[in-house]
Amino acid sequence: MSINHALRTIDVIRCAGKAAHTYRTAQHAVRAAHDEHSAAQAQLHHWNAHIHATRGADRASPGRSALRAAIHDRQEAEHKVRKAEARLQRAAATAQAFRPALNRYPTERLRRRATTVLLDRLADHPVDLIRAADLIIIQTSSGKDSLVAMHRTVAAAKAAGCLHKVRVMHCDLGSEWPGVPQLARRQAERYGIPFLLVTPDGGFLGMVENRQMWPDAQRRLCTSTLKRDPTGPVITTWVAELGLDRQAIVLNVMGVRGAESASRALKARLALDPRTTSANRLVLTWNIIHELSEQDVWKDIADNGLEYHPIYDTGLERLSCVYCVLAGPDWLILATRVCFALELSHPETFAALERRINHSFKQGVTLNAIIAAARMLDALDGPITWRRGDALRRHLGPAAADQYLATLTC
Ligand code: SF4
DSSP states (O other): OOHHHHHHHHHHHHHHHHHHHHHHHHHHHHHHHHHHHHHHHHHHHHHHHHHHHTTTOOTTSHHHHHHHHHHHHHHHHHHHHHHHHHHHHHHHHHHHHTHHHHHHSOSHHHHHHHHHHHHHHHHTOHHHHHHHOSEEEEEEOSSHHHHHHHHHHHHHHHHHTOGGGEEEEEEOOSOBOTTHHHHHHHHHHHTTOOEEEEOOTTHHHHHHHHHTSOOOSSOOHHHIIIIITTHHHHHHHHHHHHTOSSOEEEEEEEOOOGGGOHHHHTSOSEEEOTTTOBTTEEEEEEETTTTOOHHHHHHHHHHHTOOOOGGGGGTOOOOOBSSOTTOOHHHHHHHHHHHHHHTOSHHHHHHHHHHHHTOOSBTTBOHHHHHHHHHHHHHHHOSOOOOTTHHHHHHHOHHHHHHHHHHHHO
16 A cells, blocks of 8 residues: 555545444434424423313413413424434435445554554555645654654654754743753754744643643643644644645654553554544654664754753753643752752742642642752752763763764864
């Protein structure tokens, strides 16, 4: 099966799934409307019989007003039945259009399985996949994983002769470590690819202030509302700029690695993004470095002289918001000590917000307690220090770090 055929099949299966769902929902609506109609009809019969039995009842009797209400209910129910039946007809016509796919993949399980198999095959041929794509978006946090994901995507795009399809997007929440957006831009400029900086209204702190609550692992609004939601309109604009008269194939590259967590291990290398896919674009999330270990990532950075953010040299292993709601207390204490060393105002700003909204940063952990613990450790051990290249020294040894620093200087 050719790449284009596989992509087309994935979309047909997606549409078949949607058609089956719409048809089922319409069937439910028809059944519900018929039930409502029968109930209204029964009421009408009841009041008709009542009025008939009490012939002498005057016009203002309760029986007559109940009859009028029943007539009205029946009319409403008839209207609902007509609407639901029209909806069912439309859904049936759509399902009919996808009948071959529905016959072949009749259940949701089969459709999901077939899509997974096809996507897995596509992920094995990155260069062909890039050739088939119309647009390749790299969503970068400018952290180490995004950096390597970008490098590998660019290498594959160059091999395919398709570097012109690649664009980079970075979402600035205003709560990251200093220099993050600038670094994201430099990382894109290194390859000469267009860069877009997205700054959601209010950023991270604005969102917390509005909600009077910090996000948490269950309600990660910082990633869903602030990072994921702005992606849709950007894709819409970029796809429109392509001016295609057919469905565009969009690859959305992310620096997600399976080794990072159990939930990330379950993610596929290539997955259909049903939220942003539509009739005019098929969007695939491409976790291009899903199989790499942390060591692999640092090796790629060292071997290719890629510029990583100095925050990794402090011992913090993720380039996140200065205070990340998913981080544990040790991480938060270290982040606070780094803020002290860099004379950043984040500890006071975040702690003041915590007091204002009267909601602790993490369940059972206040930033006041974190800051106090960081102060105590600084008093005991002195301020923390680090040197450029310490992240590489930790992961690959001093020789690799020295070589990297020499490359970077060049
Ligand atoms: S780094 Fe943490 S706090 Fe910041 S957006 Fe991501 S999950 Fe939310």
